[in-house]
Amino acid sequence: MKIKNIIGIALLLTVWALPGRAQVGEQRHNLAVGFNGGINLNSVSFSPTVRQKNLMGINGGLTARYISEKYFSMICGAQIELNFSQHGWDEYSEDYPELQYTRKMNYVEIPLLAHLAFGKDRGVQFFVHAGPQIGFFISDTRTKNDAWDKTSHNLVTEQHDKNVENKFDYGITGGAGLELRTKAGNFLVEGRYYYALSDFYKSTKKDYFDRSAHGTIVAKITYLFDLKK
Known part of the structure; x- marks a missing residue:
């Protein structure tokens, strides 16, 4: 792992831990649990490059959040999720539009997020999430049409029959949204x-790919109910 990746993870873990440790604001003890669901728009950063378009997948699971304090106008807390998430890529070439190859990769993921929000206790709040994320590869599906065997081309195909070699995935994730509290x-x-810091194929000097990492845009909705206010 590169030193900049280690530093980045350490900083995000520190940010995630701060809400639970701070003792200078108005104390809160709000525990909420619920579920989430949404979609992923996936691509993979390959080196050498593989031309592709975004692949849509599903994302959903369980959510737990703890609000520890309100510091001036900022509400501080931490959130953890346990999700099923589909990643992968959909190859595309303008020169060979008849070629079709899609790989869907299924993961169990755990984001660990700092939750920072601004707004009223009842009503609309704006929030920001940021933190590390880990994932565990569980299965994949591959779709490849017969045109690959009938067309002469010079496209990269090393990735087609290659199994996932590193099943543990990790990276950083962050975003923002709106919460309606009722x-x-x-x-x-x-x-x-989500920006993966890990590669799912081996990337030593003797391996074909130097980089094979997920990049995912996530859109989701979450419902939480308070267990403790």
Whole structure:
């Protein structure tokens, strides 16, 4: 792992831990749990480059959040999720539009997020999430049409029959959104971006790919209900 990746993860872990440790604001003890669901727009950063377009996948699971304090107008807390998430890529070439190859990769993911919000206790709040994320590869599906065997081309195909070699995925994620807090529960709409620091193929000097990492735009909605206010 590169030293800049280690530093980045350490900083994000520090940011995530701060809300639980701070003792200078108005104390809160709000625990909420619920569920989330949404979609991923996926691509993979390959080196050498593989031309592709965004692949849509699903994302959903369980959410738990703890609000520890309100410091001036900023509400501070931490959030953790346990999600099923689909990543992967959809190859595309303008020169060979008849070629089709899609890889969907299924993961169990755990984002660890600092939750910083601004707004009223009842009503609309604006919030920001940021923190590290880890994932565990569980399965994949591959779709490849017969045109690959019938067309003469010079495209990169090393990735087609290559199995995932590094099943542990890690990176950083962050985003922002709006939360509507009501007596019936809390409703969140959010956009995030996930940037993987790990490669799912081996990337030593003897391996073909120097880089094979996920990049994902996430749009999701979450429902939370308070267990403790």
